[in-house]
Amino acid sequence: MKKLLSTILSLGIAASAALAANPAISAVKVSDNLDTIKADSALWSKAKFETVILYPQTSIEFNDKKANALVANAKGKKAQIGALHDGKNIAVMVKWADKTKDVEQCMSSDVYTDGFAVQFAGSTKKAQPLPYIGMGSEGRPVVVHLQKATAKVYEPNGNKDVSTQINRQQTGVFGKELADYDAKVASLAKTDYEKVFVAEGFRSTTEVKDNSVKSNGAMVHGPAGWNGTLVRPLKDAYVNLNGTVPVAIAVWDGSTMGRNGLKNLSSWVAINLEGQKPAAAMVSELTSDTKGDAVKGKEAAMTNGCNGCHQMEAADAKSFMAPSLKNIGGYSTSAYLRESILKPSAVVVPGYNRNAHANTPWYNIEKGKRVSTMTDYSFLDKETVDNIVAYLKTLKAEVE
Ligand code: HEC
Structure with a gap:
């Protein structure tokens, strides 16, 4: 069963992993x-x-x-x-x-x-x-x-209301002013x-x-x-x-x-x-692919309940519990992903639409500091974290 799961998972991952790091x-x-x-x-x-x-x-x-x-x-x-x-x-x-x-x-x-x-x-x-x-x-x-x-x-008066300052309809009356105005626009x-x-x-x-x-x-x-x-x-x-x-x-x-x-x-x-x-x-960090195994990483992400809070892939339902991770591999470094798993409060994603997740806040304020509501996964061993990071790196949209 486990073998079968890996095979199914690898089919989806192989296609997206084809795009190497920048x-x-x-x-x-x-x-x-x-x-x-x-x-x-x-x-x-x-x-x-x-x-x-x-x-x-x-x-x-x-x-x-x-x-x-x-x-x-x-x-x-x-x-x-x-x-x-x-x-x-x-x-x-x-x-x-x-x-x-x-x-x-x-x-x-x-x-x-x-x-x-x-x-x-x-x-x-x-x-x-x-x-x-x-x-x-x-x-x-x-x-x-x-x-x-x-x-x-x-804008002569800086109020972004040029249309009320010059009336374009009345060229007969304002013809000269308009011409002067246009010349001024062109120069300034x-x-x-x-x-x-x-x-x-x-x-x-x-x-x-x-x-x-x-x-x-x-x-x-x-x-x-x-x-x-x-x-x-x-x-x-x-x-x-x-x-x-x-x-x-x-x-x-x-x-x-x-x-x-x-x-x-x-x-x-x-x-x-x-x-x-x-x-x-830094060059090596930013230009090389992560060494982990993305297929095992996907299994580990599921076992550890990441998808209980996060939308992981485009096909998954949206969740207000946590930021969507469906493009996270496209704009995050491996170091950031590793840190997000091991120290969720090191960087707290703000989520500026707090109304959308009012009942499931992404952080609480403790002693003036934002503390993430994400589970602390620092108990995971290094290999599992590497694998999850490799999986997260595959999460990104198709390129147009
Ligand atoms: C209890 C809910 C919950 C679970 C379970 C959870 N997370 Fe999170 N996660 C959050 C919340 C809330 C945030 C936003 C606050 C923050 O930055 O910590 C977050 C943020 C993140 C971020 C940063 C996202 C960004 O846009 O920068 C990553 C990456 C991440 N989680 C990965 C994981 C992984 C991998 C797992 C499983 C090993 C996991 N999370 C499990 C709630 C959760």
Whole structure:
């Protein structure tokens, strides 16, 4: 019976395990100053692009039924990632397919926008373990550069009500004003919406507004999709990047209501700065498959009741008891998965739709700290944990 179970389980796992871990990316060293590099700069031809898969973030339930339905069927997306550095700055380019160009217009706030983000691990004394991918965790900050596609927007009074400030219908009366206004928009408008956040956990997200991060981003849409670029210093008040730079990439698709948590996300990806010594342990952690046995891991997960609280695979019923794990293998490192099993309270997934699981809270507050309601599995032996981690790594959507 046990043999039969293994055989049945292995059939499902073999197909999804075919996708290996993300490759390391080499940030090519250039002598030109990258401060002013643009998305269409010829320098980018020196970058070596690698394919990284971004998976739908499905941990958390939304308050919005339509959003939940969209995310339920969302697939993994391929992105091409390349990088350059000049010893002072790192430049990252992310290319991804998206046929529809969804751009923020200041007159219609109900339009969802295409966008992308590059997340860096903030500087801490300990390089490992890496921060929780969804906005960092206590003591392990992240710095997130968010870029959204915007139309040319110029608002004289800053209230996003341009339509009431200029009446387009009355060209007869306002013709000259309109022409002046359009000229002003063309000269002053910004097409870049870029924000930088620092976070040490979901609710601690703070926007950096004081110009202390000198970054520069852009998004260009072409027939194949988007091409997003970001340049930032290797070192500033928040990060100290050297050797191997772990980054995580997120993309939002406005045509499927992409916003906030409704996005596709990569796991941490290693970018090695050419000419510097790579962090061998981190590169190996981020680029190799786990050594455990995923088939045995699935059996162990069932024996230990993981699926009593979690939706594990897409076909399983949804559960409000705990985050859905159906894409967890796509955006988590093995180290994070191991820690989740052995020390559930080390990082507590926030679950911002607490109404949905009001009777089954994901954590309780004890002495001011969030304590996970997940069973502590530190009694499991190392081999079983390795096997469960290998199984969890197979949990991810098909790639589009
Ligand atoms: C009693 C219910 C319960 C059981 C049983 C349980 N979990 Fe959890 N698990 C939770 C809750 C609640 C959270 C969210 C709070 C937190 O981060 O600890 C969670 C979080 C996680 C996370 C992090 C998810 C994310 O999105 O980052 C992983 C991974 C995980 N569990 C794996 C497991 C595995 C593997 C097992 C079985 C060995 C298991 N869980 C058994 C309740 C449970």
